[in-house]
Amino acid sequence: MKVMTSFSKLYKLLIRSKTGLAGFIIVLAVIIIAIIANWIMPHNPAQNDLSNTLLPPFWMEGGSTNYLLGTDNLGRDILSRIIIGSRVSLLVGVFSVLLAGFIGLLVGVLAGYYGKWIDTILMRFVDSFLAIPSILFILVVLTVFEPSIMTLIIVIGLTNWVAYARVVRGEVLSVKERDYVRASKSIGTNNTTIITKHIIPNILSSFIVISALSVATTIILEASLSFLGLGIQPPDVSWGAMLTDGRDYLATNWWIATFPGIAITITVLGIIFLGDWLRDILDPRNTLSKKGGV
Secondary structure, rough: OHHHHHHHHHHHHHHHHHHHHHHHHHHHHHHHHHHHHHHHHOOOOOOOOHHHHHOOOOOOOOEEOOEEEEEEOOOHHHHHHHHHHHHHHHHHHHHHHHHHHHHHHHHHHHHHHOOOHHHHHHHHHHHHHHHOOOHHHHHHHHHHHHOHHHHHHHHHHHHHHHHHHHHHHHHHHHOOOOOHHHHHHHHHOOOOHHHHHHHHOOOOOHHHHHHHHHHHHHHHHHHHHHHHHOOOOOOOOOOOHHHHHHHHOOOOOOOOHHHHHHHHHHHHHHHHHHHHHHHHHHHOOOOHHHHHHO
């Protein structure tokens, strides 16, 4: 009953927020498209058709309703490639954030709760990671190991955890000084129980918000790496790789790069809108948490 009440309250708050609702609809649509991609693609996204190369979108002269958004220089259907590319973007975005979030949460909680020498060692480790440009580290790893979806998830996750660690540490330093935590310590509650029942539940709001926004930046990062040729490799399809395919045709066949660029923009904006709404709702100090955002 409590779960149903909570969902009902969130639903009402979401309906009141225009940006939050727009973000939720966009994100939900992208997730559904990624899940059912194999059933809704009109063509094989990797199949070349040299008899139908560089066809414009269907509303332009020379276009065809068989290829609604046109074809690329190898005759591959742009719409089908965008649909299947959503799966790659979500997989890399979500799972790399889960990996980074897990590492950052673990390091931040240990550093913030135990403090002293543990905090000193872990934070110096974090500082050493911050001293290395993340994009440089990613490029080096991807040139050594064969780029793949799994490689991207691991390397992005291992470079983005420091932001989580610092945020979580700051939250833990505040939460552990509250009266209910002190009361638990005074009655002899062990540290593991305090961390799992009192610390982590009270920092989850900040963790969820930063995770949601990190998915957006990770999708852009994956597209950037694929654009440079260090991301997803053929025959797999990604939006960044599609931008690379259309780079040399911008002046004459603009649709090859434009539509995947639009897909990236809409998806990232949707995640940002939803993340901003979550921040407003989950932050008890924000008056918008009572109104549902803007």
